[in-house]
Amino acid sequence: xxxxxEAPKPIVQMNAMLKTVAENMMRSTSREMDENEHAIPxxxxxxxxxxxxxxxxxxxxxxxxxxxxxxxEKRPPIGYQKLASQIEMLAWGDVGFYLITPGGGLGAxxxxxxxxxxxxxxxxxxxxxxxxxxxxxxxxEPGAGSDTSAIRARxxxxxxxxxxxxxxxxxFVTGGDKSFNExxxxxxxxxxxxxxxxxxxxRSGMRAFVxxxxxxxxxxxxxxxxxxxxxxxxxxxxxxxxxxxxxxxLGSPTVExxxxxxxxxxxxxxxxxPLVAASGIGVARAALEFLKEKLExxxxxxxxxxxxxxxxxxxxDVIDMEIQLRSAWLLTLKAVWMADNKKSNAxxxxxxxxxxxxxxxxxxxxxxxxxGPLGYSREFLLEKWFRDAKITDIYExxxxxxxxxxxxQILGYTGAELR
Amino acid sequence: xxSFEPNEEQQMLIDAVGKFASNDxxxxxxxxxxxxxxxxKLVNKGWELGLLQASTPEAYGGFGDRSAITNxxxxxxxxxxDLAGALAVMTPSLFATPILLGGTEEQKQEYLPRIIEGxxxxxxxxxxxxxxxxxxxxxxxxxxxxxxxxVLNGEKxxxxxxxxxxxxxxxxxxxxxxxxxxxxxEAAGLSISEEREKLMGLxxxxxxxVKLENVTAERLGGASGHDFGLILDAMRVASAAxxxxxxxxxxxxxxxxxKEREAFGVKIAQKQAVAFMLxxxxxELESMRLMTWEAAWKIDNNKEDSCVSAxxxxxxxxxxxxxxxxxxxxxxxxxxxxxxxxxxxxMRNGRGFPMxxxxxxx
Numbered sequence: 001x002x003x004x005x006e007a008p009k010p011i012v013q014m015n016a017m018l019k020t021v022a023e024n025m026m027r028s029t030s031r032e033m034d035e036n037e038h039a040i041p042x043x044x045x046x047x048x049x050x051x052x053x054x055x056x057x058x059x060x061x062x063x064x065x066x067x068x069x070x071x072x073e074k075r076p077p078i079g080y081q082k083l084a085s086q087i088e089m090l091a092w093g094d095v096g097f098y099l100i101t102p103g104g105g106l107g108a109x110x111x112x113x114x115x116x117x118x119x120x121x122x123x124x125x126x127x128x129x130x131x132x133x134x135x136x137x138x139x140x141e142p143g144a145g146s147d148t149s150a151i152r153a154r155x156x157x158x159x160x161x162x163x164x165x166x167x168x169x170x171x172f173v174t175g176g177d178k179s180f181n182e183x184x185x186x187x188x189x190x191x192x193x194x195x196x197x198x199x200x201x202x203r204s205g206m207r208a209f210v211x212x213x214x215x216x217x218x219x220x221x222x223x224x225x226x227x228x229x230x231x232x233x234x235x236x237x238x239x240x241x242x243x244x245x246x247x248x249x250l251g252s253p254t255v256e257x258x259x260x261x262x263x264x265x266x267x268x269x270x271x272x273x274p275l276v277a278a279s280g281i282g283v284a285r286a287a288l289e290f291l292k293e294k295l296e297x298x299x300x301x302x303x304x305x306x307x308x309x310x311x312x313x314x315x316x317d318v319i320d321m322e323i324q325l326r327s328a329w330l331l332t333l334k335a336v337w338m339a340d341n342k343k344s345n346a347x348x349x350x351x352x353x354x355x356x357x358x359x360x361x362x363x364x365x366x367x368x369x370x371x372g373p374l375g376y377s378r379e380f381l382l383e384k385w386f387r388d389a390k391i392t393d394i395y396e397x398x399x400x401x402x403x404x405x406x407x408x409q410i411l412g413y414t415g416a417e418l419r
Numbered sequence: 420x421x422s423f424e425p426n427e428e429q430q431m432l433i434d435a436v437g438k439f440a441s442n443d444x445x446x447x448x449x450x451x452x453x454x455x456x457x458x459x460k461l462v463n464k465g466w467e468l469g470l471l472q473a474s475t476p477e478a479y480g481g482f483g484d485r486s487a488i489t490n491x492x493x494x495x496x497x498x499x500x501d502l503a504g505a506l507a508v509m510t511p512s513l514f515a516t517p518i519l520l521g522g523t524e525e526q527k528q529e530y531l532p533r534i535i536e537g538x539x540x541x542x543x544x545x546x547x548x549x550x551x552x553x554x555x556x557x558x559x560x561x562x563x564x565x566x567x568x569x570v571l572n573g574e575k576x577x578x579x580x581x582x583x584x585x586x587x588x589x590x591x592x593x594x595x596x597x598x599x600x601x602x603x604x605e606a607a608g609l610s611i612s613e614e615r616e617k618l619m620g621l622x623x624x625x626x627x628x629v630k631l632e633n634v635t636a637e638r639l640g641g642a643s644g645h646d647f648g649l650i651l652d653a654m655r656v657a658s659a660a661x662x663x664x665x666x667x668x669x670x671x672x673x674x675x676x677x678k679e680r681e682a683f684g685v686k687i688a689q690k691q692a693v694a695f696m697l698x699x700x701x702x703e704l705e706s707m708r709l710m711t712w713e714a715a716w717k718i719d720n721n722k723e724d725s726c727v728s729a730x731x732x733x734x735x736x737x738x739x740x741x742x743x744x745x746x747x748x749x750x751x752x753x754x755x756x757x758x759x760x761x762x763x764x765x766m767r768n769g770r771g772f773p774m775x776x777x778x779x780x781x
Contacts, residue, residue, distance in 0.1 A: 307554050309551075309552050348705075354699075400695075
């Protein structure tokens with residue numbers, strides 16, 4: 001190993017292709033999907049599904065295991081790095097669209113992280129079928145956001161039928177509608193529901209259950225109207241005596257005095273946080289590139305290399321934005337590089353999320369400010385990117401939760417020592 | 420390929436320099452600042468680690484090729500110990516590295532072996548000028564071609580070890596372009612201030628004003644000159660790397676203090692208000708470390724945009740150093756304001772980076 005910053009060729013090639021997709025299939029309908037919340041850009045969905053299938057990607061945007069050619073030198077794995085780069089590029093096109101890229105998403109990630117080989121075979125194969133297919137993760141509840149240990153959903157085993165009976169209210173389920181409700185153009189998806197099998201056991205009683213699309217007793221009760229990422233559906237889902245087969249529980253069906261179940265969920269976050277960072281960074285890059293383009297059209301040139309005291313206020317802002325953007329991207333790359341190389345990256349993952357959450361909101365806010373009335377106008381996408389960017393600092397652990405994770409890591413503190 | 424891990428050789432260097440920084444420089448930092456002197460034996464010990472020697476090809480007395488990224492790693496470690504000490508150890512680089520980057524073969528042969536093969540000796544460089552809006556690309560010190568020679572006029576500031584220097588590189592404005600010139604100790608018209616610079620920090624590093632009145636000098640790179648941009652990039656990246664070391668030192672002290680200091684029945688690090696400050700310091704530091712690494716990597720690989728990267732890394736690292744060292748004092752509270760504790764010196768040093776460009780080079 002040594003220190004290197006050369007983008008690997010497969011990533012460069014992939015991004016060139018995705019950029020065309022972003023320009024032709026995303027940017028062109030970005031505004032329409034923003035103004036018609038809950039409409040579905042079918043062209044994009046179907047194109048991405050068939051494109052990913054033809055590339056052998058299988059379950060949508062996933063970590064593709066590279067098969068080494070015979071006799072070829074073994075190359076270091078870049079699956080996560082490639083995925084983060086793809087996400088950044090798609091989010092540059094439109095982050096709402098990116099979020100509805102067909103595939104298993106967080107639901108499949110939970111199965112992949114905590115499922116048995118049989119469960120993986122049973123639940124994950126569908127994403128490579130003819131029709132685009134979705135899966136979603138149901139964690140948040142009205143009374144349980146960042147504090148996931150406050151989850152109230154219950155799962156009780158009915159020993160007569162050998163089924164789990166689940167009751168609970170879930171909210172903020174990204175892709176919940178497309179994963180659970182039936183659409184002619186979509187395959188049969190599922191949702192992964194977090195519920196307790198023993199409330200007295202706290203976090204160690206928490207389990208995830210695969211709930212198939214169309215399960216009786218489960219209903220999408222609401223689709224949220226949001227500040228941004230409007231192409232992505234955010235569902236509220238209620239479960240009333242919903243019955244799922246015994247074998248749909250991910251992980252052990254009995255409660256041990258450990259927090260393995262919960263740690264499973266948290267390990268998923270180590271893997272996904274840099275990916276969320278990447279999606280936000282794509283939005284911020286879109287905003288910064290747009291700003292620079294408009295400045296240039298208006299004869300404002302950024303004079304790199306001058307001392308701060310000689311720069312104009314706009315030059316200072318743009319230079320700061322570039323530093324913020326690049327450094328956040330490098331932190332993200334480091335976190336996924338560590339994941340690829342099987343290095344523990346809880347610290348770096350959360351660092352990348354903290355940094356990205358901060359800078360993408362700042363960059364888009366500043367870009368709107370500098371553009372003035374043009375920034376505030378809906379004739380350009382900039383104001384939309386400003387709204388889209390904000391979610392980066394909220395979902396997959398707020399900036400504050402991630403600061404907590406970073407602080408615990410650098411201080412060597414447990415959750416009990418720093419709460 | 421992306422990769423974020425120093426190679427084995429670099430790691431050995433990091434460990435060796437880190438040991439010197441932690442065991443020798445760090446404990447000496449406070450007294451050196453208060454006494455306005457870094458013990459010469461420490462400077463010699465740092466010199467013997469061989470950073471410059473390892474960046475100089477064998478043909479000129481060294482044992483390796485220059486690698487900005489390797490130097491950046493070493494410089495951060497060294498500055499973690501103490502900024503003044505690190506800059507003192509590396510002062511001969513201010514003379515040798517520009518020659519390596521822009522000198523003629525004769526200039527390299529004349530100067531490099533005697534610097535590289537010898538004990539630490541005060542060869543230095545003079546870029547900064549004592550003026551508002553100082554800009555290394557618009558120097559007030561002038562150079563004029565007269566016959567085959569160049570004549571320098573002007574005044575330079577913050578020149579480390581100028582008083583004892585055998586020779587120095589003076590940067591001057593030659594028809595609107597910055598160029599370096601080799602000025603020897605005995606040159607007529609060269610005068611060095613009796614008094615040292617009086618600065619907010621860095622008092623362990625002796626710095627002087629240097630006046631040039633019709634000083635005849637040799638141009639770096641001879642008649643065709645050299646690319647000052649390469650030197651400036653190397654200075655920016657080096658300055659960013661020293662900023663990383665200073666900030667890391669402050670974070671390290673603050674973290675340990677917060678885990679010891681109790682208030683309201685708990686360690687203050689257990690309070691989110693303090694823990695979040697530490698988290699943000701760590702995020703800023705790592706952000707700018709990666710920016711600095713990337714810029715250095717681009718320099719080593721002759722990337723077209725290496726100068727923009729070096730500029731961004733330097734600019735970002737300056738802000739980061741101020742932010743982190745300020746919070747280091749804040750976390751110590753009233754104790755942070757007392758000179759017995761180490762963080763106030765780090766805050767004074769942390770403020771300096773935007774104006775101290777030119778005091779380090781990789």
